[in-house]
Amino acid sequence: xxxxxxLFEKLWERHLVRPQTESTPAVLxxxxxLVHEVTSAQAFTELRxxxxxxxxxxxxIATMDHSTPTTPGGFKAMPVLDQSAQSRKAxxxxxxxxxxxxxxxxxxxxxxxxGIVHVIGPELGxxxxxxxxxxxxxxxxxxxxxxxxxxxxxxxxxAHVLASQCLLQTRPKxxxxxxxxxxxxxxxxKDVILAVCTRLGVGGATGHVIEYTGSVIRALSMExxxxxxxxxxEAGARAGMIAPDETTFEYLKGRPHAPKGAEWDAAVADxxxxxxxxxxxxxxxxxxxxxxxxxxxxxxxxxxxxxSINQPVPDPDSLGDRSERDSAVKAxxxxxxxxxxxxxGTPVDVxxxxxxxxxxxxxxxxxxxxxxxxxxxxxxxxxxxxxSQQVKRQAEAEGLDVIFKEAGAxxxxxxxxxxxxxxxxxxxxxxxxxxxSNRNFExxxxxxxxxxxxxxxxxxxxxxxxxxxxxxxxxxxxx
Ligand code: SF4
Numbered sequence: 001x002x003x004x005x006x007l008f009e010k011l012w013e014r015h016l017v018r019p020q021t022e023s024t025p026a027v028l029x030x031x032x033x034l035v036h037e038v039t040s041a042q043a044f045t046e047l048r049x050x051x052x053x054x055x056x057x058x059x060x061i062a063t064m065d066h067s068t069p070t071t072p073g074g075f076k077a078m079p080v081l082d083q084s085a086q087s088r089k090a091x092x093x094x095x096x097x098x099x100x101x102x103x104x105x106x107x108x109x110x111x112x113x114x115g116i117v118h119v120i121g122p123e124l125g126x127x128x129x130x131x132x133x134x135x136x137x138x139x140x141x142x143x144x145x146x147x148x149x150x151x152x153x154x155x156x157x158x159a160h161v162l163a164s165q166c167l168l169q170t171r172p173k174x175x176x177x178x179x180x181x182x183x184x185x186x187x188x189x190k191d192v193i194l195a196v197c198t199r200l201g202v203g204g205a206t207g208h209v210i211e212y213t214g215s216v217i218r219a220l221s222m223e224x225x226x227x228x229x230x231x232x233x234e235a236g237a238r239a240g241m242i243a244p245d246e247t248t249f250e251y252l253k254g255r256p257h258a259p260k261g262a263e264w265d266a267a268v269a270d271x272x273x274x275x276x277x278x279x280x281x282x283x284x285x286x287x288x289x290x291x292x293x294x295x296x297x298x299x300x301x302x303x304x305x306x307x308s309i310n311q312p313v314p315d316p317d318s319l320g321d322r323s324e325r326d327s328a329v330k331a332x333x334x335x336x337x338x339x340x341x342x343x344x345g346t347p348v349d350v351x352x353x354x355x356x357x358x359x360x361x362x363x364x365x366x367x368x369x370x371x372x373x374x375x376x377x378x379x380x381x382x383x384x385x386x387x388s389q390q391v392k393r394q395a396e397a398e399g400l401d402v403i404f405k406e407a408g409a410x411x412x413x414x415x416x417x418x419x420x421x422x423x424x425x426x427x428x429x430x431x432x433x434x435x436x437s438n439r440n441f442e443x444x445x446x447x448x449x450x451x452x453x454x455x456x457x458x459x460x461x462x463x464x465x466x467x468x469x470x471x472x473x474x475x476x477x478x479x
Contacts, residue, residue, distance in 0.1 A: 004277035007243050008174050008209045011149040011274070015132045017166055025168040031131040033161045034117045035062035035104065037095040038422070039136025043159035044098040054102045055165045061126060062099050063107040065116045066422050067091050070385050070412035088423060102162075115388020115414040118142040118356035122226060123390055125255025129244035129271040134161055139356050139438060141232040144241035145225035146248055147274045149209070151239040172238045173283040175208040179216035181291030186472035186479075188366065189224035190358055190436065190455035192216060193231040194296035195288060198306040201324075205237035208283065211276060212242050216290035222251040223360040230357045231438050234303035243275040295470055298440050298453040299343055300331035305440075307343075309458065309470050310479075315339040334442055335450050336432075343452070343468045350433040351382045351463040352445070353409075353456060355419035358436035359387030361394045363456045368400045370460035370474055371407040377466025382409035383425065385417040409463065421446045434462040 005013075012028075020026040040062070047054070054060060067088040092109065099106035107114040113124060118139055121127040127143040133150035134140060136158040143150035153167065161167055177196055210232050212225075220228065225242050232240025249268055252258045259267045294308040305328065307314065316328035316339060332339060337346075353359065353367050364386065376382045384404045386392040392414055395401055401411045418425040419437040427433055427449025436459050440451035454462075457471035464474070472479045 004280035006174050006276045006280045006282060007147060007211055007241060007274055008149065008172075009280070011130060011132070011241075012171065014130065015149070020171050025170045028132060028167050028169050030134050030161050030165055030167055031059060032121070032126060032133045033060045033158070034121055034133065034135035034137075034140070035060060035095075035158070036065050036117045036135070036137065037091045038066045039155050040098065040158055041091065041094055042155045043136070043162055044102065046156070046159040047102065047162060052163045054104060054162050057103040057105070059165060060104050060162065061107070061121075062095060062104050063114055063117050063120050064092050064095060064109050065114075065414075066416045066420060068109055068413070068415040069423055070415045070417045070425055072411075072413060085424065112389050112393070115386075115390065116356045116359065116416055118226070118230065119360060119387035119391065122146065122222070122251075123255070123388060125252055125258035128252065128258070128267070129248060129274050134167065138233045139230050141237065141240045142226050142230040142356055144229040144232070144239050145222060146252075147241060147244035147271065149239055149241065152233065173208045175205055175210045175237065176282040176285040177210050177212050178214040178285060178287045179212065179290045180214045180287060181216060181289050182219070183216055183290050183293065185477035186457060186475050187293050187295060188455045188457060189220055189227040191293055191296040192288075192290065193228045194298065194303065194306045194453060195293055196228075197231060197234050197303045198296070199286065199288065200235040200304065202234065202302045202304040203236040204304075205232065205235040208237050210235070210237045210240040211282070212240060213276070214287075214290070217242055218245070220247075221362060222247060223362045226360070227357055227363075231303060234438060244271045295455060295458050295472065297343060297434075297458060297468065298451075299335065299337055300328060301334055301440055301442050302331075303438065303440060303453055305331055306453070309344060309468070310342065312340050312342050313337050344470060346432070346468045347466060348380060348434050348452075348462050348468065349431040350418075350427055351376075351380060351459050352385070352418045352433055352435040352437065353383065353459055354385035354387070354417050355435075355437035356387060356416075357438040358456050359385060359391065361391050363436065364391065364395045364400050365398070366456040367460045368403045370457060370471060371409065371464060372403050374407055374464045376408040376463045380463060380466050382407075382463045383412060383418060384409050385412045385425075386414045388414045407464070418445050420444065421449075427451075434459045434468070
């Protein structure tokens with residue numbers, strides 16, 4: 001009988017073209033590459049310069065997301081006057097040209113399947129258990145929610161995969177993050193992953209692939225699992241994954257690219273073997289009590305600087321080593337926050353609902369649950385940016401757009417938007433935002449902008465009160 005294996009080990013071994021040696025990394029076969037306009041341009045130029053073709057166009061799909069305007073009507077409704085808007089349009093035009101020349105399917109602006117790269121893969125059924133998935137984007141870890149080995153790669157690696165469908169990789173270690181117990185009402189998957197990032201710190205999972213396990217994880221929906229895996233990279237992990245189960249199969253069944261008929265039955269039988277065997281060991285394990293978690297929010301300039309919403313901002317002197325203390329002092333100065341003071345009650349300028357972390361239909365339903373019948377606070381700008389055109393249509397079919405608009409929020413087209421502020425949607429210097437996205441680095445949402453990461457429920461509570469608020473006080477559940 002073979003030795004028990006972790007989920008990661010099973011996936012790694014299935015995709016090994018050539019094992020790692022003392023002097024060379026392993027060669028891995030890649031099942032699916034997702035492409036967007038920002039990190040692919042140079043890769044296509046490289047192929048062109050070297051006279052190379054795309055090895056497997058059918059295992060590659062492109063979408064437009066990072067630079068796309070989210071103003072209703074897109075570019076058609078936008079005066080393309082300034083230079084930055086022109087260069088964004090040129091980037092999108094270049095992607096269209098590259099996809100046509102190299103035979104890659106493209107979900108361009110106007111396509112009813114267009115959206116953020118990590119939203120469209122799962123919703124089209126392209127992302128499946130057991131796959132290796134790559135993209136020139138850090139948050140490719142999202143796809144690990146399906147029991148895939150999925151990670152971000154650099155521009156030169158995008159070219160390698162386009163040309164060979166293979167990738168050189170050094171074998172990472174494994175880290176089990178077990179979240180036991182049951183989440184309380186008003187506590188969501190985003191709170192779980194923010195708490196995990198706080199526990200691990202920005203570099204705590206470096207060199208590891210995380211497998212999330214435990215009763216809290218098993219009880220999450222697929223969209224919630226994607227939120228968790230999405231932010232694995234923020235703790236430094238190479239990837240994050242969750243073993244597929246009935247929740248996974250139910251989500252995938254009937255999606256356009258999912259297997260059909262007898263192929264579906266065979267696929268499910270195989271996918272059921274993709275779980276960590278009894279007795280298999282991880283290089284490290286951490287355990288979190290999910291029953292004790294509260295809504296979580298960041299106070300600093302990386303996602304590891306987080307805390308429960310009702311705690312005071314930590315005193316840098318109470319933190320780990322000197323470099324951690326120094327970066328906390330610097331972060332609090334940038335954020336304009338005071339150690340020892342509670343964040344609750346702090347006025348906010350902008351609330352952003354969006355990104356590949358929290359712009360799926362269940363996230364918009366959470367936001368609408370709080371905004372329904374209420375109005376956004378004066379002087380707070382609220383943007384709601386669906387993760388894809390499909391999410392947008394679903395939200396409109398459910399009347400969520402009406403709830404947002406009646407509350408005074410902006411209802412936008414799909415795209416990355418203020419997650420990365422490349423498309424013109426951005427904070428002004430000094431503005432404080434509560435954001436459902438995944439990064440709060442200095443200037444991430446606009447030069448001089450300050451970002452607090454939180455769940456859609458917490459963001460919605462800030463939108464209607466105008467200050468940082470525990471969402472449970474508006475949901476009338478126990479605090
Ligand atoms: S939403 Fe943000 S993190 Fe996600 S793919 Fe777009 S820019 Fe990257």
